[in-house]
Structure formats: C-alpha cells, structure tokens
Amino acid sequence: MEVIGNMLSQSSIDQNAALLLVFLLLFIPALPFLRRRINAGEGPTLRPIPGYTAVRGLTSQSMETGRPLHMSVGVQGVANQSTAQTLAGLTILEYLARQAAVYGAPPAVSAADATALVAAQDVLRHAFEEHGEVKQFDPCKVRMIGPEPTVYAGGVMGILSREDILANIMAGAFGDEYLLMGETGVRKNIQQVAGSGNPQALPFMMVSADEVLIGEEMFASGAYLSGLPAHIASLVIQDWMRTVIVLLVIIGVILSTVL
Amino acid sequence: MKRRLPMALAIGIGVLVLLDRFIANIYLDALGFFFLDIAIILAAFALLLGFFNVLTVHVQKVRMQQSGWPYSIILILFALFVLVIGLAGPSTPLLQGVFNAVQYPIQATIASLLIFFVASAAFRALKVRNGESIILVGVIIIVLLGQVPLSDNLTALKDWILTVPGLAGVRGLILGVALGTVVTGLRVLMGIDRPYSK
Numbered sequence: 001m002e003v004i005g006n007m008l009s010q011s012s013i014d015q016n017a018a019l020l021l022v023f024l025l026l027f028i029p030a031l032p033f034l035r036r037r038i039n040a041g042e043g044p045t046l047r048p049i050p051g052y053t054a055v056r057g058l059t060s061q062s063m064e065t066g067r068p069l070h071m072s073v074g075v076q077g078v079a080n081q082s083t084a085q086t087l088a089g090l091t092i093l094e095y096l097a098r099q100a101a102v103y104g105a106p107p108a109v110s111a112a113d114a115t116a117l118v119a120a121q122d123v124l125r126h127a128f129e130e131h132g133e134v135k136q137f138d139p140c141k142v143r144m145i146g147p148e149p150t151v152y153a154g155g156v157m158g159i160l161s162r163e164d165i166l167a168n169i170m171a172g173a174f175g176d177e178y179l180l181m182g183e184t185g186v187r188k189n190i191q192q193v194a195g196s197g198n199p200q201a202l203p204f205m206m207v208s209a210d211e212v213l214i215g216e217e218m219f220a221s222g223a224y225l226s227g228l229p230a231h232i233a234s235l236v237i238q239d240w241m242r243t244v245i246v247l248l249v250i251i252g253v254i255l256s257t258v259l
Numbered sequence: 260m261k262r263r264l265p266m267a268l269a270i271g272i273g274v275l276v277l278l279d280r281f282i283a284n285i286y287l288d289a290l291g292f293f294f295l296d297i298a299i300i301l302a303a304f305a306l307l308l309g310f311f312n313v314l315t316v317h318v319q320k321v322r323m324q325q326s327g328w329p330y331s332i333i334l335i336l337f338a339l340f341v342l343v344i345g346l347a348g349p350s351t352p353l354l355q356g357v358f359n360a361v362q363y364p365i366q367a368t369i370a371s372l373l374i375f376f377v378a379s380a381a382f383r384a385l386k387v388r389n390g391e392s393i394i395l396v397g398v399i400i401i402v403l404l405g406q407v408p409l410s411d412n413l414t415a416l417k418d419w420i421l422t423v424p425g426l427a428g429v430r431g432l433i434l435g436v437a438l439g440t441v442v443t444g445l446r447v448l449m450g451i452d453r454p455y456s457k
Contacts, residue, residue: 013283020281035451079298079302084439114302114306114307115305117309117312139312139315140312140315148366150370153369163326179376180373183379183380186383197439197440199429207381214432215433219442230452231446234443237442237445238435238442241438
C-alpha cells in the first residue's frame with residue numbers, strides 16, 4: 001500500500017480519488033459494449049416500476065381528454081451537483097413532449113432554475129421539430145417561476161389551483177418545499193407522480209403522491225419510458241457497481257471484525 | 260459538423276474538468292477553474308433568459324385575459340421596478356429595503372404553511388390500512404415518545420431505530436442516487452446522451 005501511495009503522490013494523482021478513478025475506468029468500457037448487446041436484442045428484463053406505468057397512463061389520459069399534465073424538473077438546474085436529477089426529470093419530459101408532438105396537449109412545464117428552463121424548452125422544441133410540428137411549439141408552455149424553492153412552490157401551487165391540470169408529475173431535485181406543492185395536488189384531487197433523490201423530500205412524496213420514484217428509480221426513466229438502449233445498459237452497470245460496493249463493504253466489515 | 264462540434268466540446272471540456280478532480284496539476288487546475296467560471300457566467304445569462312420568460316408568460320396572460328391576469332400586471336410592474344432599482348447595484352438601500360420588507364416576509368409566509376401541510380399529510384399517512392401502515396404507525400409512535408424523557412428503554416429503542424434501520428435505508432438510497440449520478444455523467448461524457456444538442 002505504501003508503494004502504491006508513493007507512486008500516486010509522484011504522479012500527482014489524488015490518493016483519495018485514485019480508487020474512484022480505477023472504479024470508473026473498470027466500468028467505462030462496459031457501457032458501449034452493453035449498449036451493442038441490447039441493440040442486438042439481448043437486453044435484461046426490467047421489473048415493473050409503478051411510477052412509470054402511471055406516467056404512461058396519465059399521458060394517454062391527457063391525449064384523450066386534451067387536458068395538459070403539469071411537469072416539474074425540480075428546483076435545481078443543470079450546473080450544480082443535482083444536475084443528474086434534473087436530467088432525469090428532463091428525460092421524463094422528453095417522453096411527454098414526444099407524445100404531445102404526435103397527439104397534442106403539450107405539458108405545462110415549470111422550472112425554478114434558468115438553466116433548467118432553457119434545457120426544458122429545448123427538449124420540448126426538439127420533440128416538435130422531430131415530428132415536423134415546430135409551429136405547434138409554444139415556448140411559453142415552459143415557464144420560469146423563481147429560483148428560490150419556496151417561491152417556486154408558491155408558483156406551482158397557483159398553477160395546480162387555478163389551471164385545468166389533469167395530473168402533476170414532479171421528478172428532480174426537491175427539498176421540503178415539495179410538500180407545499182404535493183398537498184395542493186391532494187386537495188385538488190389531482191393524480192400525482194413524484195420522484196427525487198433527496199431523502200428529505202421522499203417521505204413527503206410518499207404521503208402525497210399516488211406513485212413515487214424512489215431515488216435511483218428516477219434515473220431509469222429513459223429505459224422504462226423510451227426503451228433507450230444506453231439507458232438500459234446504464235441500469236445494468238449500476239447493478240454491477242452496487243454489487244461490487246456491497247461485496248467490498250461486507251468484506252471490509254468481516255476483515256475489521258476478524259483482524 | 261452541427262452535431263459533432265458541440266459533442267466534441269462537451270466531451271473534451273468534461274474530461275478536462277474530471278481529470279482536474281483527480282490530478283493535482285497547476286495547468287489543469289487553471290483550466291478547470293476557467294471552465295467553471297464560464298459555466299457560472301453562462302448560468303447568469305440564463306437567468307436573464309429566465310427573466311424574459313417570466314415577462315413573456317405574464318404579458319401573454321394579460322393579453323389573453325387568462326385566470327389571474329390582474330396579478331400578472333402586478334408581477335410585471337414589480338419585476339421591472341426591482342430591475343430598475345437594481346441597476347444601481349445590489350447593496351443600494353432601496354433594493355435592500357424591498358428584499359427585507361417584501362421578499363423575505365413573503366417567503367417566510369409561504370414556508371410557514373409547511374407546518375399545516377405536514378400536519379394534514381401526517382393525519383392522512385397515519386391511517387391504519389394494512390400491515391405496512393401498522394408498522395409505520397408503530398415506529399412513528401415509538402420515535403415520537405422516545406423524544407421525551409418517559410423511559411430510557413423507549414429512548415434507546417428510538418435511537419436504535421434512527422441509527423440502524425433508518426440510517427441503513429437512507430445510506431442505501433444515497434448510494435443508489437450516487438451510482439445513478441455517476442452513470443448519467445458517464446453517458447454525457449462519452450457522448451451517448453447529448454442533452455446540450457439534439
């Protein structure tokens with residue numbers, strides 16, 4: 001271990017991060033390899049996630065009734081540590097946008113962060129462009145409420161109370177302010193699907209949303225809704241990484257107990 | 260070219276910033292800081308776009324006389340007022356007064372609604388419907404009663420619930436989110452996902 005530590009310090013690699021780098025390098029080649037296998041039809045069987053079944057059902061209802069869904073991608077943007085959660089929300093939005101471009105009734109999207117606003121507008125516009133319906137795209141369908149979480153919650157409460165929203169889908173980085181929005185949805189008897197990676201927000205989601213995407217289930221949106229091979233491959237790699245980490249933890253516990 | 264250039268930029272810059280995290284090198288550090296500074300400046304410009312979006316949405320609301328349009332007029336007027344007084348700088352007494360007298364009290368008011376919503380959510384959650392809800396209600400009662408000095412055993416049980424099964428669950432959740440974050444980042448760094456250009 002001392003030899004490795006000396007080698008690392010001579011090469012200017014941060015010793016604490018070296019293990020993480022090795023861990024990443026082990027799995028990077030697996031992603032394109034798995035994607036090719038999934039493209040060839042050798043993909044894994046995905047267990048049903050009720051949250052995504054609900055999203056599909058709500059999308060169909062929205063198309064049939066013409067009433068829009070409300071979609072929120074969280075209170076953070078794409079330039080901070082919650083970027084991955086925001087991207088997960090944008091992947092769900094991409095699915096909704098594609099359905100809307102074909103069948104009508106685009107979702108009403110709200111954003112707290114300006115970078116999320118721009119990304120969401122781009123997702124919506126691209127979906128309409130793909131189907132040659134760019135004239136149907138209305139940039140005002142994506143609206144910025146405000147960067148402060150409580151301000152954002154107040155704005156969404158207004159949207160859910162005043163507008164004819166069929167259902168509320170909220171997936172991204174949320175905090176305590178989620179409960180203000182979730183409870184408003186409950187009072188208006190609106191169906192809700194919510195997801196976050198923040199352990200503080202999840203209990204509030206469990207009591208107010210009909211279906212909840214718990215933590216990493218949010219990152220499976222591309223695989224479940226759009227069947228994207230790269231996203232399915234990501235789920236497999238996540239499982240492998242988790243298995244390795246759990247084994248290392250067990251081995252570490254045993255060694256520290258025995259030694 | 261239209262697709263490849265943004266992808267090449269995103270991958271190149273992403274890899275540089277990632278390497279900066281792992282390797283201590285003054286040139287990499289300087290590059291990493293430079294790109295992060297650019298990101299901060301871009302986010303500030305995005306905030307301007309957000310401001311224009313707010314104005315556009317509410318002007319449209321007023322024009323179409325949609326539900327709540329008088330509030331949109333008030334919002335537009337206040338937004339322009341704060342923009343104008345903010346041009347003199349963020350530390351001007353008038354701007355500070357607006358924030359202290361209007362913004363913060365309103366934020367605190369909205370945040371204070373949380374306690375009522377927590378109560379109504381808890382009332383709904385504590386209905387015993389099945390085996391899982393019996394366990395939930397039981398654990399909640401133990402944790403609540405363990406907070407008061409009723410019994411040492413109850414307090415010890417409460418501590419065990421919070422520090423062993425509770426913490427284990429939270430750590431599992433955080434691990435899953437961390438792995439999802441890592442793999443999402445890998446997809447973007449490898450150009451498989453391109454949220455910046457479609």
